[in-house]
Amino acid sequence: MKAAVLTAPGRIETIDDWPEPACGPHDVVVDVEGVGLCGSDLAVFHGRRLPPEMPWVMGHEGFGRITAVGSDVRDRSVGQSVVIEPNYACLKCADCLTGLTSACPHRAIVGLNAPGVLAERVALPTHFAHPVPDGLTGADLAAVEPYTVARAAVRRSGVTAADRCLVVGAGAQGLLVCLILSRLRIHPVVTEPHPLRLARAERLGATPDDGRTGFTYVFETSGHEAALHPAANRTAPGATVVLIGLNHHQLPFTTDDVVRRQLVLRGSMIYDHPGDFTTAIAELSQARPGAVVEARFPLHQAQQAFAGAAERAGKTWISIGDAEGSGRA
Template sequence: MMRAAVLLAPGRLSVVDDWPEPVCGPDQVIVEIRDVGICGTDLGVFNGSRTVPELPWIIGHEAHGQIVEVGADVPPARLGEHVAVEPNYPCRVCGPCRSSAPALCLDRGSLALNLPGLLAERVAVPARYAWTLPDGTSAEDAVCVEPLTVALAAIRRAGLTGTESCLVVGAGALGLLLVHALTGAGHPVAVLEPHAERLAQAVSLGATPAPAGTEFTVAFDTSGSAAGGAGALVQLAPAGRLVLVGVGQQPIPVDNRIVVRRGLTVLGSMIYDHPHDFPTTIDAITRDGLTPGVVVAATFPLDRAQQAFSTAPTRPGKSIITVTSGDVA
């Protein structure tokens, strides 16, 4: 048996010490989880706005850890590797998967949504979704590999060239990661964020507050809010692109006069594509000096998982939960 944080009801987590150990399949590895990050998707599961197959349910999908067991079809040399877990498993047979768009898979397995999550001491994952991290990768950077992959996939799909000006709407953890990546690539970045502390974090990463009336070539909306998306749209220059990354509960009001007369493009960016986006992100951390762990603002032990989830919506930056201790870097 092992320890895990399980959702018992909307808004109520319990840390148990008798959760069943995972069984390692032939193409799987067992990962001893070190840290798990909290994002908006997890908060939706926690508060009940996103339903899960059953209760109790293990949540959390941003994680890193160490391989402690390998299946019969996995090279034994992988034992001991420090890995980041890719938590979305495309089916590889539906139309989008066959069309090289696995992020749009019609039958995707997603940890913490339709498959049990990662907020447990040990988990079984397919070996191909456990990505080896370079020696020396910090715990903070490792736990942020998955959300940084979401950010870099959005940037890739935006087709940025040169030093195009960018607007980031929303300075939650994903917005901050976009700021970090965009400024690191030399793009001037402005941020639209009503929360003063979150805006200050974005400024500390090289962004500027978005002045009213300024036009931008590309806007990334991470807020998922109707006001955020509409605010991004009106600040786009002619031939600009709006990249929608966040998903909210209300539709964005779109003024078709603005879209048509300015020749705008609206693009949805759904997570990332397997298998190339995760290793591309890990390379970017090594090659380009990205340090996604800069967005980590608070770390909680597993015993305080309830507090971590309850306070995350109002805390600037990312909250993470340490599940097991140990040096995996």
């Protein structure tokens, strides 16, 4: 079958002799129709994160249709349209048993420590293939996983309609936070240097930064530590700073900053199984996260899709099989 594989940093090849997946008794096989690209995929593509081996199948934000079910599977059926929850927690360890599957030390992280989904077919544990309603576009389905990341950050933050929010960064994650907050009638202010991304955030209900202060929440999605300190300096006393973007630099804070302002720092890592995905999916028909998507490429143009993704004003996805095509999403 066809798959897009990383053969060296910066180099993806679409090949047609990748082995078919094996379907275990508790697995389903999904005919992949599309895969969204996000920052962690680009980190692998550009060589900032090393995959366990090469050639390596990329991608984790997949959706498609079930074409086979394992012998012990009772609650999924062939033909169902599904999105993939691409972090397969063990569901048995202490963290999983408390509901914090995002912290599972045994988690299979699709595309990073387990093979990705940029292939014609993939096998996965049944309960990580979530049925989705009809009537959604490929762009909506390609954005479900990052929508769920953003939705989990908003859930964990405890933000309410009375709060004043600043969103730092309007990449896909920042745009999705803007979309979710706007749906909660909390219209955030957004800081973003890229004019087209800023314009997209405005269409999703955000206001461009006008220098105001007194925010009770900051959602940091850019991962640029230089953006964090100025944002934190614009908060009201007792504000919560939610950290979603990742980097490996020291935080640009002193304890004085945190103590005097009585800041709450809240990290938010992906989502917890299964509630965050099922909640997100129940909202999809209203939320339509495809609004953050900019471009679509067919599988054989995976190289171009990855190479230009960081510069596009919205999210990129790759379509596979019948859905193949390119152009605007």
